[in-house]
Amino acid sequence: MLRKLLKYDMRAIWRIWWLLGLSAMGLSVVGGLALRILNNSGEQAFPAILEVFAGLAVFACIMGFVAFFIGSELLVYYRFYKNLFTDEGYLTFTLPASRAKILASKTLNACLWLVLSVLTLGACLIIMLAISGSLADFPTFLKFFFDGADVFSLLYILLLAVEGIIILLAGSWVSVGLVHFCITIGAVLAKKYKLLAAIGIYYLLNMVLSFVLQAFMILGVFATAGAIEPLFSALSETEIMFFIPLLLALIAVIVTSVALLIHYLILGKLERRLNLA
Amino acid sequence: MSIPVLQCKNLTKAYHKYGTPVLSGLNVTLPAGKIIGLLGPNGCGKSTLIKLISGILVPDGGSIEICGQPQGEATNALVSYLPERPYFDPRMSVSELIAFFVDFYEDFDSTRAQKMLADMGIDPNAKLRTLSKGTKEKVQLILVMARRAKLYLLDEPIAGVDPAARDYILQTIIGNYDPEATVLITTHLIHDVEPILETFAFMGYGGQILRAGSCDEIRAVEGKSIDELFREVFKCSVNS
Structure with a gap:
């Protein structure tokens, strides 16, 4: 189906x-x-x-x-x-x-x-x-880029690329989910001007989200000030190489979880609250 | 005992959280093989009941079973619903809609649909947006009646068409439904629909069934048409 x-x-x-x-x-x-x-x-x-x-x-x-x-x-x-x-x-x-x-x-x-x-x-x-x-x-650039690379480096680049693609796809899911969520809430709350309500909710939600994200970033910068550089200098080159894919994997998990959460919020509204007049 | 086509138990629905419920503890059981008229004044909850059965609305309380199964994905395959308004994408052509119904409903009979389209002189290649309101309603009715469903829900099926087309539509309803299936029709045009009804149910405000029975019996015992009885019952309920 x-x-x-x-x-x-x-x-x-x-x-x-x-x-x-x-x-x-x-x-x-x-x-x-x-x-x-x-x-x-x-x-x-x-x-x-x-x-x-x-x-x-x-x-x-x-x-x-x-x-x-x-x-x-x-x-x-x-x-x-x-x-x-x-x-x-x-x-x-x-x-x-x-x-x-x-x-x-x-x-x-x-x-x-x-x-x-x-x-x-x-x-x-x-x-x-x-x-x-x-x-x-461009062909000269590609030749230069790949000529010096061994199998391990190519696999490493491939891993980063795959993780990057997963993050991009999950990110798309989040952005689509947010718009769908706003349209659904607009339709559930407003009987007449559903689209207008959806646009209003979208702007409001974006404002709140950007405020929260900025607050987190500022707090994060202050909280970790002076801690990041010693952390990285304490790590060897090999350890940093393992750290980056791990960090990307963590981001992918977080973004996917947010997307799933939004998806189930919309589904809940559709299954329990949606009443077409 | 055979399983009823429709069974609603203690069905409750209010459009506003603290408002008066449109339906309050409604119990309905419909047997198979009947053409039933659900009749009542404006706002008594006829369309609400039909929307709840078809899954458009979500009930606040109670249960709905269709052919013994709780209302949901599986029962949507058994119910053929005709809403009171145009509900197809106007950019689609009639033949695209037929292909859509063939894809989604296993019980859809496209030969029957093509025949009805030809009978009504509707061009299958015409885009819906180019058709008049009445013709759109005819297309909707054709698609709904071309299914071999267990339960047909027809909400005001003849309200938007000219009197000449009404007879054809009513004949379409009788001529195309499976004798094992049940047709539930809501309408204000009782006089027009009466000849095809076997059973009737009068619904009062709050979704209560005030009176129900066989149309032939009413005519034989009380010597009244359903239209006359409707006027009598609802005149009384307004005065009391």
Whole structure:
């Protein structure tokens, strides 16, 4: 059932997303050409007015990429809202699927599109840099980077990369979960202006979270002042090499736990408090 | 004794924590193979009861069993629910909706759906947003009735369509339901629906069943139509 739910969720987003993705790719070509003009500006190969336009085009491209990312996110969150908390909920919640599966499908869908949007942006940047000629030295850099590496170093880098990816995925889950949580609370609390309530709750929650995180960071800096450096100097190079993956693993566990907590909070609201009018 | 299609015990529901409950300790048992009219004045809790049975609302107390199973994921596969409002994604076409129903409901009969669409002259390739309100309601009814469900919940199925289409819709309901299944219909248009009803239940405020029985029996014994009886019962309850 989860597979079917996910299929329809992904298909619904794809209907519009492919246009956004294609536009972003188109922009990257324009941006690449503009960057090429700017890269050659010192050689007076192009008239000054063209360079001004090229600068503006690069700026517009970057704004376009931002718009693409925000647009992709809005598409996914709007589907979550519309599918669960408007009249479409009459269909969603009467399907032979538990609310846990429905939420899992929405969360997976949102995370997949978030990752896909980031990958598309990455591809856009590579296209842009490749067209502008800025990637010419990249193969030399890679050769330099990997030539001196032994098997152990490569495995170590691979471990760090895997941990980094896990943290990124769990982080995406947290960010998706937070938005879903705010939409759910908005829909449960407000009868009329559900979206407005969700936006208000999101801003409030972000404010509180950033305040708490900053407070923790400041307290952390004061509490550990003077303790970090001696700790690291007491450790040997090998010990530090073991310490970094351990630290990353700990971060991955914390982020995943936060994501799970948010997920179950949303599910609790959907299972016990959701009443479509 | 056969398992009832629906059994609600002490069902309670209030929309506000400290407000008056819409349903208060309601007990309902529906046998298999009946077309039942759930009739009552506005705000008495008919739609609330249907939404609770379909899983749209969460009860505050009591239990709901469908074919002997507690309301949930498994019972959603046995219940075919028609809400009183449009509930499909307007960007989808009718044929996409049929594919959606085929995917999710094992009991969905797409041949039956295609036949009903052809009978009503609805283009399967039309996007829902291009259809009129009445046609959208017909599409919804077709999809709901094309399932071979155990319990059909029809909330105001003919309210939004023209009188000419009502007869066809009522014929669709009688012609397409399995004799082993039960159809529960709520409506204000009692006169239109009466010919297809076998059993009725009058629901008063607070979700109490004031009167229930066989439609034929009422007509034979009391010499009244269900419409006339409804007016009599609810006139009395307003005055008392």
